[in-house]
Amino acid sequence: MTIRALPLPARVAVDGIDAAGKTTLADELAGVVPGAARVSADEFLRPERERYRRGRESPEGFYEDSFDHERLRAAVLAEMLVIVDGVFLLRPELDDLWTFRIFVAVHLKEAVRRGVERDAARHASREAAKRLYRTRYAPGQRLYLDAVRPRERADAVVDNNDPDAPVLTAGGGAARR
Numbered sequence: 001m002t003i004r005a006l007p008l009p010a011r012v013a014v015d016g017i018d019a020a021g022k023t024t025l026a027d028e029l030a031g032v033v034p035g036a037a038r039v040s041a042d043e044f045l046r047p048e049r050e051r052y053r054r055g056r057e058s059p060e061g062f063y064e065d066s067f068d069h070e071r072l073r074a075a076v077l078a079e080m081l082v083i084v085d086g087v088f089l090l091r092p093e094l095d096d097l098w099t100f101r102i103f104v105a106v107h108l109k110e111a112v113r114r115g116v117e118r119d120a121a122r123h124a125s126r127e128a129a130k131r132l133y134r135t136r137y138a139p140g141q142r143l144y145l146d147a148v149r150p151r152e153r154a155d156a157v158v159d160n161n162d163p164d165a166p167v168l169t170a171g172g173g174a175a176r177r
Contacts, residue, residue, distance in 0.1 A: 003100060004033055009079045011097050015089040015150055016104030017141040018133075019114035021160040025104055026085035033081060041086020044072040057132065062140030069094060087141070090150040101173055103154035106161050108145075112138050 003012055014026040023040065030036045045051065046068050054061035067088065076082045076097060090101055106114075112133045119133075120126040144150070151157055154171030 003029060003081070003083075006081065006099050008081060009077075010081045010099040011076050012081070012083045012100045012102065013089040013094075013098040014083065014085040014102045014104065015087070015154070016160075017106065017108065017111045017145070018087060018137050019111045019118055020104040020106040021158075021163055021166075022085040022087075022104050024163075025102070025158060025160075026083050030083050033083070036081045036083050037078060039072075039076055039082055039084045041067055041072060041084060041089060044068045044075070057135040059136055059139035059143055062136050063088065063143045073097060088144050088148075090153045091144070091148050095153070100156075101150075101154045101171070102156045102158060103150045103171060104158045104160050105151060106159075108138055108141060110161055111141070 003010075006012070012029070014022045014029070016022045026038065026040075030038045044067050046065060051065050052058075052061060053065060067086070072084075073094070076084055089098070090103065112130075115133050115137065116126060116129045120129045123129040123132060149172075152172035155173045157169050157171040159167040159169070
């Protein structure tokens with residue numbers, strides 16, 4: 001089944017770890033599917049006091065406290081095709097939202113390299129970004145990958161270790177259909 005052939009309303013999740021290429025893929029999909037709406041889970045971050053209540057470097061805090069799932073849920077329940085990118089989208093409490101699930105896969109070490117490069121200016125320094133990826137983001141992603149196994153839940157998997165030559169395969173969730 002292609003995204004264009006999904007019965008409306010439809011919600012497509014483009015999930016993956018930090019810096020995997022989720023936003024780029026979701027933008028590209030929205031650009032070729034007429035009438036598709038675009039939403040980023042990053043628009044639904046909780047306030048800092050909630051996100052960091054377990055500590056600024058807490059992996060559990062990153063996984064459990066980053067996003068306001070109820071606001072995200074309300075925003076994507078539209079009568080159209082909505083393409084949503086973000087981390088942790090295939091977690092069980094959001095599973096009923098998605099008509100089609102894409103997981104953008106990249107090795108964790110590569111994602112950390114890309115993330116540090118992308119986020120160094122946003123943090124005080126490259127070293128500060130490395131520290132956060134080492135203490136919060138990569139371990140938080142590992143919690144998600146181990147607990148949820150998103151690659152197995154996805155309908156399609158895009159191996160994006162080489163962004164110049166991504167590889168599309170069916171995910172484990174394709175067996176649902």
